[in-house]
Amino acid sequence: MNVKSTIDVSSEAIDRRERHSGPHLGAVATVYVVLFLAGLSFVTAFATNPSFPSPNASATSIVTYFQTYPEQVRISAFLSIGSLLVLGVFAASMASRFRFLGARSAWVDIMLFAGLITAFDQNLSHLCEWALTWPGITQSSPTTLVIYYLLYGSGGPGFAVPMGLFVGSISLIGARMKLLPAWIVWSGFVIALLGELSWLNLLFPTLGRLPLTIPLTRFPSFAWVIVVGFILPKTRAVSRT
Structure with missing residues (x-):
């Protein structure tokens, strides 16, 4: 074999790439966000007036809302539950992608x-939302309020705290392995911090409210996971033996 052939073979061995077998992370993240926002749109002020009640609303306002808009709430729950199945697929696929790229850290499991x-x-949270649409449930104010506050706890702080850990873990792995640009990593750490601060919302009503930490975790994380899904490498270099 001449020198040129040797160089060509070596280049082929270095340049050969292996592609990860799994769903496209960017597409999965986009489906998750679109389904969730579609569900959310049915309980905004554009579809119901007023919009979905906040936890500091009066008991009468909360009960009246679910008595008045059961159909919109049911559709919202239907679409949102679908989105969360997609989020589970995204999380599992992300863990598989990191392992494929060589991650051996416990942070992948975290x-x-x-x-x-x-x-x-x-x-x-959305199953509780769905339960509140059944006839007779909202005729009992205590039952309605119990289900509503479970809905809020699991879908408010219960969402933001683990989502913060999820985003922060991806950022940490991406930084250590140099798989993500610095602006993605640092924005992920900010989202993670806000998510963990949302934990303090569970101390209500004994603590002053921190309501913005939940939406500031939720909505930026939507854009963040889509961007990460599209830019995380899909292939790795392999040598031919």
Whole structure:
């Protein structure tokens, strides 16, 4: 074999890439966000007036809302539960992608745990939402309020805290392995911090409210997971033996 052939073979060995077998992370993240926002749209002020009640609303306002808009709430729950199945797929696929790229850290397992807990808690929240649409449930104010506050706890702080851990774990792995740009990593750490601060909302009503920590975790994380899904490498270099 001449020198040129040797160089060509060596280049082929270095340049050969192996592609990860699994769903496209960017597409999965996009489906998750679109389904969730579609569900949310049915309980905003555009579809119901007023919009979905906040936890500091009066008991009468909360009960009246679910008595007045059961159909919109049911559709919202239907679409949102579908989105969280997709979030579980995203979390599992992300863990598989990191392992494929060579991650051996326990943070991969922590990230998978956090992603699945996020999906589970939010799923519980929307099942509570669905339960409130059944005839007769909202005729009992105490029953309605119990289900509503479980809905809020699991879908508010119960979503934001594990989502913060999920985003933070991805950022940490991406930084250590140099798989993600610095601006993605640092924005992920900010989202993670806000998510963990949302834990303090569970001390209500004994603590002053921190309501913005939940939406500031939820909505930036939507854009963040889509971007990460599209830019995380899909292939790795392999040598031919």
